[in-house]
Amino acid sequence: MAALLCIVVFLLAPFVSHAADPDPLLDFCIADLSSSPSFSSFPCKPASNVTSKDFFFDGLMKEGNTSNIFGSKVTPGNVFTFPALNMLGLSMNRVDLAPNGMNPPHSHPRSSESGVVITGKVLVGFVTTGNVYYSKVLLPGQMFAIPRGLVHFQKNVGDKKAEIITAFNSQNPGVVNLSTTLFDTQPSIPDHVLTQTFQVDSSIVHSIESKFGS
Numbered sequence: 498m499a500a501l502l503c504i505v506v507f508l509l510a511p512f513v514s515h516a517a518d519p520d521p522l523l524d525f526c527i528a529d530l531s532s533s534p535s536f537s538s539f540p541c542k543p544a545s546n547v548t549s550k551d552f553f554f555d556g557l558m559k560e561g562n563t564s565n566i567f568g569s570k571v572t573p574g575n576v577f578t579f580p581a582l583n584m585l586g587l588s589m590n591r592v593d594l595a596p597n598g599m600n601p602p603h604s605h606p607r608s609s610e611s612g613v614v615i616t617g618k619v620l621v622g623f624v625t626t627g628n629v630y631y632s633k634v635l636l637p638g639q640m641f642a643i644p645r646g647l648v649h650f651q652k653n654v655g656d657k658k659a660e661i662i663t664a665f666n667s668q669n670p671g672v673v674n675l676s677t678t679l680f681d682t683q684p685s686i687p688d689h690v691l692t693q694t695f696q697v698d699s700s701i702v703h704s705i706e707s708k709f710g711s
Contacts, residue, residue, distance in 0.1 A: 520586070527551045528576050528583035538584045538668070539576065554579040557662070561593035566708065568598025568653070576668040588668050592661040594619065594653035600661075601676055602650045608670030610643040610663055612651075617659020623649035648675065681709035 527547050528539035542551070556578055561570025575588040582588055588608075592600050594617065612621075614635045621641045622632030634654060635641060643649045653659040679686065685706065688699045695702075 523584070525552075525581065526584045528580035530577065530580055539580070541583070542580070552581045554581070557589065557591040560658075560660075561591065563593055563595040563598050563658075567601055568595035569593065569600045569651075571600060575665075575670070582668045585668060586666055588665045588670060590663045590665075592651060592663060594651065594659040594661070596653055596656055596658065598659075599652040600650055601674060602648050603672050603674045604646055604648050605643075605665065605667075605670040605672055606646055608665040608667035609645040610649070610665055610670070611640060612643075612661050612663035613638065613640045615660040615662055617653055617657055618655030619659050619661060620652045620654045621649070623647045676705075677709055680706045 523541070525547075526538065526541040529542045530539060532540045534540075554574060557572055557574050559572070561572045563570050570593045572591040572593070573588070574582075574590060576582045579588075592612075594600065614637050616637055618634060618636060620632060620634050622630060623643050624630050625644075625647060633641070651661060679691065680702075688702055691697075691702045692699055
């Protein structure tokens with residue numbers, strides 16, 4: 498039994514030590530976005546073509562356009578927008594929220610999340626796998642943490658614009674938005690699946706789908 502336990506621990510060790518992205522084997526690996534990614538990263542841009550500007554990114558400086566149904570805009574700073582993050586296991590987002598705007602319930606399958614409110618008054622909440630809801634209204638300078646894969650949201654509960662900066666322990670944390678995942682897929686999820694799931698009739702399902710353009 499002891500020998501079996503040792504084997505199991507040995508086999509699990511790589512997954513425990515690499516809870517997010519794998520460790521880099523080079524000083525840097527600027528992503529070559531013209532190439533297809535491997536399992537966890539992009540091929541490297543030739544070192545001879547790397548310049549100082551590859552290591553700097555100004556994409557989070559500009560306020561996002563919140564003129565949409567949710568009143569929010571997420572500006573990503575991940576490997577696709579900032580290739581220097583390739584193999585570094587980190588990324589950041591800027592979240593802009595209009596008054597009453599919301600970054601709707603979603604999850605990140607490949608990363609935990611931390612964030613800090615820069616401006617505004619923001620309700621941050623998440624739900625555990627045990628259906629326990631945790632939340633708090635945050636002011637500028639206050640931080641939050643969201644465990645990996647859990648459904649969460651941010652909502653502006655103030656009367657002015659709000660801004661949040663979030664950080665992830667993955668170069669590409671991924672995002673699953675609950676509303677669009679369920680009601681704006683192509684092709685659509687069958688009506689009978691959604692009506693049974695939410696215990697409503699098909700007219701309500703169609704009404705919700707119409708708001709997302711399906």
